[in-house]
Amino acid sequence: MTYAGHRVDSAWLEPDEHADLDLVVNGRSVPVQVPARCTLADALRERGLTGTRLGCEQGSCGACTILLDGLPVRSCLTLAVQAEGCALETAEQAPPSPELSALRRAFHEHGALQCGFCTSGFLMLAAGLLRDEPDAGAARVREVLSANLCRCTGGVPILRAVLAAQRELNGGHA
Structure with a gap:
């Protein structure tokens, strides 16, 4: 099911559960296993994509901005599980757009x-x-x-x- 353009699963994760995701980052499939509450910024940085910076970690500074399906988002405020099935673009794009x-x-x-x-x-x-x-x-x-x-x-x-x-x-x- 979708809501406001995003996929919504009927199953909810407990805080201590992990999710197996397949993120598409800069055109490549990146399988990840993350805790339910892991931010997208942390998930990317843990996979070596350190161009996604963590500044304020409250969504105010914009250092963590990436493109999610072409739209700028604060990855420190976005959960990694929200990005499954979306195209993610980071500053590490090679070759760049x-x-x-x-x-x-x-x-x-x-x-x-x-x-x-x-x-x-x-x-x-x-x-x-x-x-x-x-x-x-x-x-x-x-x-x-x-x-x-x-x-x-x-x-x-x-x-x-x-x-x-x-x-x-x-x-x-x-």
């Missing part, structure tokens, strides 16, 4: 990296935006980026980098 490839270059060229802790979350948030709204204006890009926090660059270099990646993806014009 066109959006992620352009964003990686632009972040480097525009000094949007600094300490790098927030970078993977911004990359995934921006990749989702550029894919869904390729012609988003600067105000819309700024609005979406404001969902994530960066304490080093102040946001202006990140905004410039995303707009530069957008120009590259759109053939040189925004």
Whole structure:
């Protein structure tokens, strides 16, 4: 059965039970066995996908942002069991999507990296935006980026980098 677009099983897991899942991460099947309450961020990091950062672990900072079926989600607030059957995209994509490839270059060229802790979350948030709204204006890009926090660059270099990646993806014009 589905509810609000997500699969709902009739069986509930007890807190001490484990779930056997088959996650699809960056196009590859990743079998995992996780406790019922394991977050998606923890499940990914335990499998070596450490680009998914854990910052506040309360969904406020955005460092853990990944794409779940193309939509940005806070993986620290999402249970791993909720992601079964969904396509997960992380900053480790190899080869990267066109959006992620352009964003990686632009972040480097525009000094949007600094300490790098927030970078993977911004990359995934921006990749989702550029894919869904390729012609988003600067105000819309700024609005979406404001969902994530960066304490080093102040946001202006990140905004410039995303707009530069957008120009590259759109053939040189925004």
